[in-house]
Amino acid sequence: MTELTEQVVREDVRHWLAANWDPERSLVEWRNQLADTGWGMPHWPQAWLGRGLPVALLPAIEAEFEAIGAVGVARIGIRLLAAATLLEHGSDGHKARFLRRILTGEDTWCQLFSEPGSGSDLAGATTRADFDGVRWVVNGQKLWTTSAHHSQWGLLLARTDWDLPKHAGMSYFIIDMTQPGIEVQPLRQMNGYASFNQVFFSDAAVPPENLVGKVGDGWKIAMTTLAHERRGADALRRWGRVSDRQGHIYDEERQEIETVMEPYRWYAQRAGRVDLVLPRAHETGRLADPTVRQEISRLLMLSRCAEWLAHRARHAKELGRPEGPEGSLGKLAASNVARAAANVHRRVSGASAMLAGTDGPHDGLIAEILLSVPATSIAGGTDEIQRNIIAERVLDMPKEPRLDTGPFRDVPRNPPRAR
Amino acid sequence: MRFAFTDEQEQFRTSVRRFLRDRSPMTEVRRLMTTPKGYDPTVWQQLGQELGLAGLQVPVQFGGQGFGFGELGIALEEMGRALLCAPFFASAVFATEALLNGATESEQHALLPQIASGERIATLAWAEHDGRWETSSITLSATETRDGFVLNGTKNFVIDGHIADCIIVAGRIINSFGDDGVALFVVDAPCSGLERRLLETIDTTRKQAELTFNQVPARRLGHAGSGAAALRRTADHAAVALSCEMVGGARVLLENAVEYAGLRMQFGRPVGSFQAIKHKCADLLLDVELANAAACCAAAAIAEADPEVPALAALAKACASEAYLRAATEAIQIHGGIGFTWDQDTHLWFKRAQSSAVMLGDASYHREKYLQYVEAAV
Numbered sequence: 022m023t024e025l026t027e028q029v030v031r032e033d034v035r036h037w038l039a040a041n042w043d044p045e046r047s048l049v050e051w052r053n054q055l056a057d058t059g060w061g062m063p064h065w066p067q068a069w070l071g072r073g074l075p076v077a078l079l080p081a082i083e084a085e086f087e088a089i090g091a092v093g094v095a096r097i098g099i100r101l102l103a104a105a106t107l108l109e110h111g112s113d114g115h116k117a118r119f120l121r122r123i124l125t126g127e128d129t130w131c132q133l134f135s136e137p138g139s140g141s142d143l144a145g146a147t148t149r150a151d152f153d154g155v156r157w158v159v160n161g162q163k164l165w166t167t168s169a170h171h172s173q174w175g176l177l178l179a180r181t182d183w184d185l186p187k188h189a190g191m192s193y194f195i196i197d198m199t200q201p202g203i204e205v206q207p208l209r210q211m212n213g214y215a216s217f218n219q220v221f222f223s224d225a226a227v228p229p230e231n232l233v234g235k236v237g238d239g240w241k242i243a244m245t246t247l248a249h250e251r252r253g254a255d256a257l258r259r260w261g262r263v264s265d266r267q268g269h270i271y272d273e274e275r276q277e278i279e280t281v282m283e284p285y286r287w288y289a290q291r292a293g294r295v296d297l298v299l300p301r302a303h304e305t306g307r308l309a310d311p312t313v314r315q316e317i318s319r320l321l322m323l324s325r326c327a328e329w330l331a332h333r334a335r336h337a338k339e340l341g342r343p344e345g346p347e348g349s350l351g352k353l354a355a356s357n358v359a360r361a362a363a364n365v366h367r368r369v370s371g372a373s374a375m376l377a378g379t380d381g382p383h384d385g386l387i388a389e390i391l392l393s394v395p396a397t398s399i400a401g402g403t404d405e406i407q408r409n410i411i412a413e414r415v416l417d418m419p420k421e422p423r424l425d426t427g428p429f430r431d432v433p434r435n436p437p438r439a440r
Numbered sequence: 441m442r443f444a445f446t447d448e449q450e451q452f453r454t455s456v457r458r459f460l461r462d463r464s465p466m467t468e469v470r471r472l473m474t475t476p477k478g479y480d481p482t483v484w485q486q487l488g489q490e491l492g493l494a495g496l497q498v499p500v501q502f503g504g505q506g507f508g509f510g511e512l513g514i515a516l517e518e519m520g521r522a523l524l525c526a527p528f529f530a531s532a533v534f535a536t537e538a539l540l541n542g543a544t545e546s547e548q549h550a551l552l553p554q555i556a557s558g559e560r561i562a563t564l565a566w567a568e569h570d571g572r573w574e575t576s577s578i579t580l581s582a583t584e585t586r587d588g589f590v591l592n593g594t595k596n597f598v599i600d601g602h603i604a605d606c607i608i609v610a611g612r613i614i615n616s617f618g619d620d621g622v623a624l625f626v627v628d629a630p631c632s633g634l635e636r637r638l639l640e641t642i643d644t645t646r647k648q649a650e651l652t653f654n655q656v657p658a659r660r661l662g663h664a665g666s667g668a669a670a671l672r673r674t675a676d677h678a679a680v681a682l683s684c685e686m687v688g689g690a691r692v693l694l695e696n697a698v699e700y701a702g703l704r705m706q707f708g709r710p711v712g713s714f715q716a717i718k719h720k721c722a723d724l725l726l727d728v729e730l731a732n733a734a735a736c737c738a739a740a741a742i743a744e745a746d747p748e749v750p751a752l753a754a755l756a757k758a759c760a761s762e763a764y765l766r767a768a769t770e771a772i773q774i775h776g777g778i779g780f781t782w783d784q785d786t787h788l789w790f791k792r793a794q795s796s797a798v799m800l801g802d803a804s805y806h807r808e809k810y811l812q813y814v815e816a817a818v
């Protein structure tokens with residue numbers, strides 16, 4: 022049955038692309054058409070720029086796009102987490118206002134969750150939002166905010182009640198990042214890039230209609246965003262690849278990758294570049310070493326199983342089976358793959374693994390892998406946090422004793438950092 | 441379906457699990473593992489005749505149920521959980537697959553129905569003293585006579601070889617070289633010239649025997665020259681089947697460990713509330729899920745006759761071997777001292793894990809094999 026539908030959808034999309042795809046068009050115009058027809062996000066609801074197709078058909082549709090080199094909607098980065106969150110919890114007004122410009126790539130988004138005092142413990146956020154009768158007024162600081170320096174909009178988790186227990190006192194907002202009350206300072210990372218930032222709020226404003234859900238729903242909605250981030254961990258390996266095709270639209274796409282998408286340039290490397298392992302081992306002659314062969318094979322197996330695991334999770338969701346926190350398993354698997362890949366790359370490169378930049382193998386790409394992989398087990402929730410989630414929510418193991426119940430005001434926390 | 445089970449398959453799993461819970465509880469496992477025979481004929485008969493499990497993947501025209509390899513995988517997973525003591529793997533998987541892959545249709549008509557119903561117990565005698573399930577390791581010789589062949593040589597690690605009444609033997613036509621001389625034979629046991637010795641094994645829930653052939657009369661199976669390829673397919677299918685069984689064992693070990701950790705109190709709290717224990721369990725779950733995904737995909741690939749089966753079989757077996765061993769090792773650790781006792785059941789799976797990890801080739805062997813397939817594909 023699935024096969025039949027897949028065949029039909031493949032033909033549909035092939036016909037449509039044949040009639041409409043033109044590499045000389047403008048990127049935004051093309052993406053608007055994708056949004057209008059639902060071919061940009063075919064699994065989204067028909068009412069909201071999609072076609073309501075099962076997720077399981079996406080790979081087939083993507084394959085048709087790839088086959089003729091058709092560009093898709095803007096799908097990289099936090100913007101997609103924003104879209105997923107708004108589809109689930111946003112008002113119709115939010116969806117009407119924000120979804121289209123996410124898909125066209127005109128708006129870039131960032132996720133303002135982590136703070137100097139609270140990372141793993143997201144519910145310990147102390148950035149505050151106070152309603153002054155007209156608007157919400159935001160004060161505080163966020164940290165590690167990827168692409169805040171390119172963003173029009175931010176997903177903000179802020180405390181709106183200090184007397185409730187920590188999880189209950191938080192709300193979720195859409196905040197305009199271009200306003201004067203917000204200051205963004207890029208932070209340099211260990212791999213030399215500066216994709217994340219610190220963000221300071223001094224009396225920044227949020228109009229009441231930009232509250233998502235109700236006051237106090239912040240934690241629940243943030244969990245939706247994070248669930249999508251974790252589930253997407255497996256897709257990381259495809260990020261940041263540049264097409265070398267000819268045509269106006271590709272020039273615009275390359276331009277986009279160079280500018281607003283710049284923070285994600287190293288994201289494929291962060292996933293370990295498993296695809297490069299065999300070619301590299303050929304190149305360096307290490308493929309003859311039986312111990313290296315064992316490590317490579319182990320990595321390829323792990324990576325393949327991780328893909329299947331992600332597939333199975335998507336499939337279970339498709340069939341309407343309980344979804345659960347399975348994304349944490351996938352995220353943990355992705356960390357293991359990335360680490361194993363970095364180790365294999367180091368072994369395969371031998372002494373040249375010490376070299377970076379133009380002196381390093383593949384113009385520094387291997388060095389970039391080695392120096393980017395550590396982010397995988399931290400960003401989006403550390404491996405330890407994923408293990409806690411798996412143990413407590415999947416395996417139902419007993420919770421740890423807590424010291425942070427009761428009104429948030431009284432919970433022990435980090436001292437504020439001097440600016 | 442490669443990525444999810446259908447509702448029918450889930451129902452099938454439930455019925456197998458219920459049967460095994462009733463007929464193969466741990467008290468029975470412990471009783472049977474100390475008997476030389478190693479299985480309960482009544483349970484075996486019910487398994488074959490009432491549930492039709494012994495011929496699950498065998499086509500209907502040969503007396504089987506005509507299901508796919510997916511269903512076989514589910515049954516094996518459940519048997520791995522229950523540590524069922526029965527000649528299922530030897531007869532319904534190893535020997536049956538050898539016949540399905542290596543016998544002619546008329547031979548299949550003659551042999552499969554009784555095996556598929558469980559009336560006869562079959563096994564495949566392949567590995568010899570070097571303990572390799574490869575065609576190049578076969579030295580047992582077959583000499584043609586007026587009415588068939590006679591076999592001379594020794595087979596080792598023969599699963600349930602001490603009780604099987606139909607022994608499929610991987611032999612070599614005398615004075616031949618290479619794969620062309622490899623052929624399958626069938627021997628009705630007991631018979632003169634065949635000596636069978638039950639081996640002392642660390643896993644006593646699955647028996648193994650050494651078989652010595654001295655001028656044993658045998659019939660040849662399949663067409664000339666087809667033996668080696670048939671054996672390789674058989675090994676791939678058996679590796680996938682064993683992987684499914686291993687995943688079942690690994691999963692129940694984890695479940696038991698999690699349950700125990702939730703009950704055992706130390707320092708005023710359940711030991712399962714300590715992160716060192718929790719994180720171990722989370723890592724084990726990931727291992728089990730990855731190995732499970734691999735085994736299920738490989739089983740589905742067999743059902744779909746996917747050309748990638750040999751590679752996927754190697755992948756599944758390597759992952760299952762490591763996941764099961766790790767689960768068994770950590771399950772003992774999580775139980776503490778009681779985990780090292782004879783009376784607690786964990787060691788029974790631990791022993792099955794140790795033994796299954798090397799049966800049909802260990803993880804390193806399959807990793808090398810997998811890489812060769814990947815290299816050949818690019």
Ligand SMILES: Cc1cc2nc3c(=O)[nH]c(=O)nc-3n(C[C@H](O)[C@H](O)[C@H](O)COP(=O)(O)OP(=O)(O)OC[C@H]3O[C@@H](n4cnc5c(N)ncnc54)[C@H](O)[C@@H]3O)c2cc1C
Nearest residue numbers: 132133134135140141165166167396399400401402403405
């Ligand atoms: C590349 C990158 C991009 C990022 N982008 C964003 C972004 O766009 N938006 C955003 O909001 N954040 C972002 N982050 C932040 C990221 O989510 C946090 O760094 C992460 O959640 C960890 O928080 P922390 O840094 O405060 O570490 P901490 O929470 O202080 O953790 C320190 C150590 O303690 C461990 N630990 C903490 N709590 C527990 C526990 N309960 N049990 C066991 N161990 C524990 C952690 O695992 C870690 O090893 C990004 C991070 C990186 C590296």
